[in-house]
Amino acid sequence: MRFALVNPAWSFEGSIYFGCREPHLPLEYGYARALLEAAGHEATVIDAQARGLADGALRDEVAALRADAIVVTTAPSYLFWRCAPPELRVPQQALRALHGLPGLRLAVGPHASTTPRATLRKLGVDAVVMGECEDVLVELADRPRSRWGEIDSIAWLEGDEARVQGGPRASDMGRLPALRWDEATVARHAHHHHRFDAAPIGPGAEVEASRGCPYHCTFCAKDNFREGYRKRPLDVLLDELDGLVAQGVRYVYFIDEIFLPDRPLLEALVDRPVSFGVQMRVDNWSREMLDLLGRAGCVSIEAGVESITREGRSLLAKRCKLSTEQLGDLLIHAKQSVPFVQANLIQSPTDDPADVAAFRERLRQHGVWANEPVPMFPYPGSPEYTMRWGAPDDQAWERSVAHYLDRFDRFSDLQDSRPLPLSALEIAPPGHG
Numbered sequence: 001m002r003f004a005l006v007n008p009a010w011s012f013e014g015s016i017y018f019g020c021r022e023p024h025l026p027l028e029y030g031y032a033r034a035l036l037e038a039a040g041h042e043a044t045v046i047d048a049q050a051r052g053l054a055d056g057a058l059r060d061e062v063a064a065l066r067a068d069a070i071v072v073t074t075a076p077s078y079l080f081w082r083c084a085p086p087e088l089r090v091p092q093q094a095l096r097a098l099h100g101l102p103g104l105r106l107a108v109g110p111h112a113s114t115t116p117r118a119t120l121r122k123l124g125v126d127a128v129v130m131g132e133c134e135d136v137l138v139e140l141a142d143r144p145r146s147r148w149g150e151i152d153s154i155a156w157l158e159g160d161e162a163r164v165q166g167g168p169r170a171s172d173m174g175r176l177p178a179l180r181w182d183e184a185t186v187a188r189h190a191h192h193h194h195r196f197d198a199a200p201i202g203p204g205a206e207v208e209a210s211r212g213c214p215y216h217c218t219f220c221a222k223d224n225f226r227e228g229y230r231k232r233p234l235d236v237l238l239d240e241l242d243g244l245v246a247q248g249v250r251y252v253y254f255i256d257e258i259f260l261p262d263r264p265l266l267e268a269l270v271d272r273p274v275s276f277g278v279q280m281r282v283d284n285w286s287r288e289m290l291d292l293l294g295r296a297g298c299v300s301i302e303a304g305v306e307s308i309t310r311e312g313r314s315l316l317a318k319r320c321k322l323s324t325e326q327l328g329d330l331l332i333h334a335k336q337s338v339p340f341v342q343a344n345l346i347q348s349p350t351d352d353p354a355d356v357a358a359f360r361e362r363l364r365q366h367g368v369w370a371n372e373p374v375p376m377f378p379y380p381g382s383p384e385y386t387m388r389w390g391a392p393d394d395q396a397w398e399r400s401v402a403h404y405l406d407r408f409d410r411f412s413d414l415q416d417s418r419p420l421p422l423s424a425l426e427i428a429p430p431g432h433g
């Protein structure tokens, strides 16, 4: 089969989305393409976001491929599956631009994983993949529709009936190869994600050393993908990194949910001419390993502290054994060898604003940045959502956005200043309004 793997041209007007708006490498499509090709299929990644493709140009490219299956994702790369735009407006617009072209329509992403029936209906596709998508796309390619009943981790339309089969898939990281990106893709990737120490020199890239996380913080939307902690084989990761370096990349961002201390990886990075950024929990790191992290080339740390009280962290199920002062001490220590260190805070009823200000000021005096606490969005697929409302149903995204808009009137400076409810952002599917 011939696959078109489409990353739409994302836009975020009216969205509560607070992630980075720059294009990033769609790692999930990179792996999917490699696995599809290894299984004898053809696959082309069409990254309309990175290439700024308007609807007409996207349609022309997909039409020229004469694809048997067109895949659309509901989040701008794996990096943002845990904080995707709640609305499906952009994937809907991409599918509308492709209307009338031959081929199956498939969707992957956090919405497909957490609310498969609603995503099937809103996007009007033939099937959605629940969970990590790279293996499942190969299984869909290998079977005619009449045998889709054999495939776990999909929801699909059999006649008029939506069938949900199995639970979300977790990919076997040992099967995922070193990713290769063509020269044009790398050359246009000027963005250095979450880098603030220096102006970007040369292209950047995103990679992953691991997937998933052993914790279950209440606000973290990973119940249905990238959940269990798994590492990539080190030789495969280094092969990928060396390929990127040979293409001129001098900065990579590890998209790992939680970049855990890994001495062999860090020692392998020390002599490679590449800087990198990570997101992590500083309570997992000793001073010695933080020093090695800096020597290895880390220039950006984003560390989830969330609340400045033990009680607040406990309410968020952080399972953090350190005191707030110890967390601050480690962040300040990290700053000695890593040029940019950030502590993330979210609004907590246990945190006195004056104490938050004092914590932020102490860090600031040592060059560590801590954001003003931001409101928590109860993502469908997070424990917070499930504790409030039970398992996500077909109205889950609408419910979360309505709750958020109702509860908060000040938003992060990363967000649109006037976020709108989902009904105002999405295209109503046939038969709905």
Ligand code: SF4
Binding pocket: 213, 214, 215, 216, 217, 220, 221, 222, 257, 258, 281, 304
């Ligand atoms: S440690 Fe980070 S990745 Fe892990 S559950 Fe908590 S917020 Fe999510």
